[in-house]
Amino acid sequence: xxxxxxxxxxxxxxxxxxxxxxxxxxxxxxxxxxxxxxxxxxxxxxxxxxxxxxxxxxxxxxxxxxxxxxxxxxxxxxxxxxxxxxxxxxxxxxxxxxxxxxxxxxxxxxxxxxxxxxxxxxxxxxxxxxxxxxxxxxxxxxxxxxxxxxxxxxxxxxxxxxxxxxxxxxxxxxxxxxxxxxxxxxxxxxxxxxxxxxxxxxxxxxxxxxxxxxxxxxxxxxxxxxxxxxxxxxxxxxxxxxxxxxxxxxxxxx
Amino acid sequence: xxxxxxxxxxxxxxxxxxxxxxxxxxxxxxxxxxxxxxxxxxxxxxxxxxxxxxxxxxxxxxxxxxxxxxxxxxxxxxxxxxxxxxxxxxxxxxxxxxxxxxxxxxxxxxxxxxxxxxxxxxxxxxxxxxxxxxxxxxxxxxxxxxxxxxxxxxxxxxxxx
Amino acid sequence: xxxxxxxxxxxxxxxxxxxxxxxxxxxxxxxxxxxxxxxxxxxxxxxxxxxxxxxxxxxxxxxxxxxxxxxxxxxxxxxxxxxxxxxxxxxxxxxxxxxxxxxxxxxxxxxxxxxxxxxxxxxxxxxxxxxxxx
Numbered sequence: 001x002x003x004x005x006x007x008x009x010x011x012x013x014x015x016x017x018x019x020x021x022x023x024x025x026x027x028x029x030x031x032x033x034x035x036x037x038x039x040x041x042x043x044x045x046x047x048x049x050x051x052x053x054x055x056x057x058x059x060x061x062x063x064x065x066x067x068x069x070x071x072x073x074x075x076x077x078x079x080x081x082x083x084x085x086x087x088x089x090x091x092x093x094x095x096x097x098x099x100x101x102x103x104x105x106x107x108x109x110x111x112x113x114x115x116x117x118x119x120x121x122x123x124x125x126x127x128x129x130x131x132x133x134x135x136x137x138x139x140x141x142x143x144x145x146x147x148x149x150x151x152x153x154x155x156x157x158x159x160x161x162x163x164x165x166x167x168x169x170x171x172x173x174x175x176x177x178x179x180x181x182x183x184x185x186x187x188x189x190x191x192x193x194x195x196x197x198x199x200x201x202x203x204x205x206x207x208x209x210x211x212x213x214x215x216x217x218x219x220x221x222x223x224x225x226x227x228x229x230x231x232x233x234x235x236x237x238x239x240x241x242x243x244x245x246x247x248x249x250x251x252x253x254x
Numbered sequence: 255x256x257x258x259x260x261x262x263x264x265x266x267x268x269x270x271x272x273x274x275x276x277x278x279x280x281x282x283x284x285x286x287x288x289x290x291x292x293x294x295x296x297x298x299x300x301x302x303x304x305x306x307x308x309x310x311x312x313x314x315x316x317x318x319x320x321x322x323x324x325x326x327x328x329x330x331x332x333x334x335x336x337x338x339x340x341x342x343x344x345x346x347x348x349x350x351x352x353x354x355x356x357x358x359x360x361x362x363x364x365x366x367x368x369x370x371x372x373x374x375x376x377x378x379x380x381x382x383x384x385x386x387x388x389x390x391x392x393x394x395x396x397x398x399x400x401x402x403x404x405x406x407x408x409x410x411x412x413x414x415x
Numbered sequence: 416x417x418x419x420x421x422x423x424x425x426x427x428x429x430x431x432x433x434x435x436x437x438x439x440x441x442x443x444x445x446x447x448x449x450x451x452x453x454x455x456x457x458x459x460x461x462x463x464x465x466x467x468x469x470x471x472x473x474x475x476x477x478x479x480x481x482x483x484x485x486x487x488x489x490x491x492x493x494x495x496x497x498x499x500x501x502x503x504x505x506x507x508x509x510x511x512x513x514x515x516x517x518x519x520x521x522x523x524x525x526x527x528x529x530x531x532x533x534x535x536x537x538x539x540x541x542x543x544x545x546x547x548x549x
Contacts (some may be wrong), residue, residue: 013430014423014426018419021426023418027418027470028421031469038477039497042479052478056501058501067505073509074508077516107378109375112358113365115298119265120265123265126287127287130287135273136476140504141504212279231512
């Protein structure tokens with residue numbers, strides 16, 4: 001009951017204020033000129049990005065350099081987490097070693113369902129990323145969906161299962177590096193042909209064999225997909241190191 | 255190379271269904287993604303390719319789906335509705351032996367039991383399932399198995415064994 | 416009526432921002448601070464998306480439905496402003512990465528101090544810095 005009073009006060013304030021300011025708010029029915037420019041130009045027009053998805057064409061073409069540097073912020077955040085969890089070779093082996101009494105994961109039902117779901121998640125995330133220039137979605141969203149698959153495996157089996165079958169921190173980082181390198185290369189390619197950095201049209205072909213790929217957008221989406229997926233997988237693997245092992249490594253005994 | 259084709263098929267169907275269109279672009283990228291996923295995950299999903307691609311098993315799976323959704327679900331729902339109205343219930347957890355061998359068959363049986371109202375599998379070990387049952391009529395494992403999951407097991411054996 | 420609902424939504428978002436700011440400032444628990452921070456970030460993103468919304472009836476997402484010039488004018492009539500959405504998309508992922516970084520730091524602090532209460536961490540910090548017992 002005591003908690004209800006602030007709630008009621010807040011609600012009353014909101015509705016009262018809303019009643020007061022509702023006629024004074026500007027009517028938000030018109031497009032801003034800049035938004036209209038993007039809508040008109042994204043596929044047709046002189047400054048076209050050859051993509052029907054206006055958001056993606058802003059993201060990787062019109063305001064590509066913005067996104068380029070935001071990707072570097074993402075890169076730095078992941079690097080920051082990795083630095084906090086920095087381990088040397090011996091400690092890394094210790095973290096990878098399976099405890100002897102470990103029996104592994106949740107019940108059989110969860111495990112077998114996880115196997116099937118992981119396949120479907122991989123397919124769906126790839127679909128989100130590869131159709132970023134046609135439908136809502138793109139590299140960021142696809143990569144975040146991709147990172148769910150290793151997370152599910154960590155939850156249902158254990159991080160050891162993931163590492164034993166070849167996906168350890170180093171490989172996830174390699175995947176992320178491939179993605180970031182690809183983004184940088186695709187951004188730099190136009191300079192070779194006398195364009196400007198992150199230029200899309202007309203340097204990259206808009207269609208390959210009649211299939212719309214929107215120039216560089218599909219490559220950016222693909223590499224961003226790998227970079228985001230790999231980066232988050234690496235961090236999840238580090239977060240999954242058991243508390244006991246980490247306390248041993250840090251030398252903080254209970 | 256074990257299990258690549260069935261896994262790739264599953265991935266491809268998911269990809270196309272999620273995309274929701276079959277332009278050549280979708281199909282080409284779908285095939286590439288499906289092959290990649292199949293090569294990555296195939297050996298963990300499938301133990302026997304011929305079994306996974308056997309059409310008879312798939313037909314049984316479709317029949318099971320129809321039977322389960324139309325008959326088993328309806329029966330369980332009606333039973334629970336009657337119990338809710340009359341208040342005639344006696345809940346408890348019983349031990350039920352698992353008579354199927356493969357992992358997927360066990361999963362199917364356990365999920366089928368859980369998905370019908372009135373019964374929930376709360377735990378599972380090598381030989382027994384522990385089922386939370388809305389109306390415990392017997393604690394004898396064999397009799398309980400007959401009442402709860404005999405039909406499911408029959409189908410599960412046809413589909414997965 | 417529509418103007419009233421629109422104003423209520425905006426004010427509710429502003430109220431959420433205030434509550435989350437209270438959470439960031441006043442809660443001693445670091446995990447709760449992180450939760451309040453995520454709420455703050457998401458609400459700010461939602462406000463930016465609402466900046467690009469149009470309060471008209473048939474309103475469309477900024478994706479061309481057909482690749483024909485005839486449909487373009489009708490599309491421009493109904494579509495929402497794509498620019499705020501494009502800015503928010505990156506902000507969401509950056510927010511997620513920064514949240515992961517903060518979560519990692521909180522876990523590390525918990526491992527070092529055995530608590531996520533900032534007051535207790537503040538008490539134990541001088542002892543640690545002087546090389547005393549942990």
